[in-house]
């Protein structure tokens with residue numbers, strides 16, 4: 407925390423490798439969950455603000471005060487390519503914690519998306535940009551910028567603990583958090599589940615062949 411800021415910053419956490427992030431980006435969130443005892447999902451109230459939004463990244467956790475985005479603005483200095491912002495904004499519906507300006511800056515800095523346990527705005531521009539944002543909803547009301555907050559410390563997102571460097575995967579179904587230390591084991595297990603899912607699809611195709619019309 408610098409003298410002029412009331413936002414506490416923790417840096418230097420381990421991030422997943424690009425290969426690990428690439429592996430997860432090929433999986434469906436539902437299948438990742440099936441490989442994790444069906445645990446680790448955020449609650450279903452957080453979803454993509456535009457249809458088709460999907461993202462995988464290394465969690466960059468941010469804690470704000472409800473209705474205030476000072477910590478998010480300061481987090482711009484800590485984004486590395488492949489990071490995905492995980493912002494606990496207390497689920498507050500009265501103020502948007504990010505909008506198009508922040509989304510554009512996240513994008514330019516190499517972030518893969520943002521998950522907001524709260525509300526956001528500027529949906530049309532964010533959708534046009536194609537930047538994946540997940541939130542509880544939309545409100546046009548802008549945020550205050552006073553702090554305090556934290557950057558790089560564990561936060562709760564939709565009831566799930568997110569540590570810096572955990573892998574977050576989000577798609578049309580929802581969001582899951584994979585603890586970094588479980589990444590390799592989960593990749594192997596999801597690959598098996600996706601193979602099983604493919605064989606179930608093939609089974610149904612076979613059934614169609616036998617249907618007499």
Ligand SMILES: O=C([O-])CC(=O)C(=O)O
Nearest residue numbers: 503504505506507508548
């Ligand atoms: O005013 C803000 O801080 C939030 C916002 O609309 C933007 O990021 O575009």
Ligand SMILES: [Mg+2]
Nearest residue numbers: 505506507528
């Ligand atoms: Mg805006």
